[in-house]
Amino acid sequence: MVIDLRSDTVTKPTKAMLDAMMIAPVGDDVFNEDPTVLALEDKAAKLFGKEAALFCPSGTMTNQIAIKCHTVPGDELICDVNSHIYNYEGGGISSNSGVQAKLIQGDRGRITAKHVEDNINGDYDWLTRTALVCLENTVNRAGGSYYALQTIKEIKQACDIYKLPLHLDGARIFNAIVENNYTATDIGNQFDSISICLSKGLGAPVGSLLLGTKPFIKKARRVRKVFGGGMRQAGFLAAAGIYALDNNIQRLKEDHTRAKEIGKVLETLPYVESVMPVDTNIVIFNLTDKYTAVSFEEALKPHGIKLAAFGKQTIRFVTHLDFTDEMLTKVIEVLKKI
Numbered sequence: 001m002v003i004d005l006r007s008d009t010v011t012k013p014t015k016a017m018l019d020a021m022m023i024a025p026v027g028d029d030v031f032n033e034d035p036t037v038l039a040l041e042d043k044a045a046k047l048f049g050k051e052a053a054l055f056c057p058s059g060t061m062t063n064q065i066a067i068k069c070h071t072v073p074g075d076e077l078i079c080d081v082n083s084h085i086y087n088y089e090g091g092g093i094s095s096n097s098g099v100q101a102k103l104i105q106g107d108r109g110r111i112t113a114k115h116v117e118d119n120i121n122g123d124y125d126w127l128t129r130t131a132l133v134c135l136e137n138t139v140n141r142a143g144g145s146y147y148a149l150q151t152i153k154e155i156k157q158a159c160d161i162y163k164l165p166l167h168l169d170g171a172r173i174f175n176a177i178v179e180n181n182y183t184a185t186d187i188g189n190q191f192d193s194i195s196i197c198l199s200k201g202l203g204a205p206v207g208s209l210l211l212g213t214k215p216f217i218k219k220a221r222r223v224r225k226v227f228g229g230g231m232r233q234a235g236f237l238a239a240a241g242i243y244a245l246d247n248n249i250q251r252l253k254e255d256h257t258r259a260k261e262i263g264k265v266l267e268t269l270p271y272v273e274s275v276m277p278v279d280t281n282i283v284i285f286n287l288t289d290k291y292t293a294v295s296f297e298e299a300l301k302p303h304g305i306k307l308a309a310f311g312k313q314t315i316r317f318v319t320h321l322d323f324t325d326e327m328l329t330k331v332i333e334v335l336k337k338i
Helices: 015-022 035-047 059-070 092-097 113-118 149-161 173-178 184-188 214-226 235-247 252-266 293-303 325-337
Strands: 052-056 075-080 100-104 129-136 166-170 193-197 208-212 272-275 282-287 314-318
Touching (some): 015 235, 035 052, 035 208, 059 092, 059 166, 059 193, 059 214, 149 184, 173 193, 208 214, 252 272, 252 282, 293 314, 293 325
Parallel strands (some): 075 100, 129 166
Antiparallel strands (some): 282 314
């Protein structure tokens, strides 16, 4: 048995999802004529209360398109130091858009309205123009932490006062939604643009969506083409996204429950120095000197357990659709005996 806890991107389509993909009507999406892509875009836009959506190959692309659409070269965006757009998108902020990032040291990846207000540059020729604020929810590098809706509302109010667009990297936004008393529409009401990922906890094999107004998405569509993201008969992939949105949102709670069980066990183990709070489906922990991340990975390899090294002494586990209760039991047994 191979137990892959490296990421929630490793899931395989279920038979039901594959069946939906195989019967999808398709067309040429570059001509805006793929009916299944259009149906997915419409479904996602309506779910979040937005006017339009754009289907793209990846969340990195949707985030980078949003940055490109909201800014001009020489601008600056505000984000937390842990943000995916800064750490894991290949330097795209600067290379794609000619924009620099002002990094905020927030609370486990979450910033506040005061952070935003305190870091908006004055209107001077020698300062970069503050042009965009970006949030991530949930926050990958911070162990799947999520924002309270009130905090987001306060940030939105600050952005409105200073006429700054607010973008959400919502790669795991549904994980946040099922753990909170807010809805997709609540989230949609607070952001000018939203990126949502279908290939993580929702279990689709490929794809993310960028949401916004019709004029914004029209502009984004052109940028997608420039970035090489125009796809042809993409409806086969979009059908998986439709299935994921219809069937795999509420079940994310199962992933959270399993992640929290792992977190509880890790807190009792002598070779674990600390465990980040486990809020959703991501478990990040630091090892004592008994192990490095490399040697810990080697210790688990004979048991068929895969993990992500997140630093010299830091490990990340991510639970997902293909991680079962049987696998959970084995992981706990292995962790206790190594």
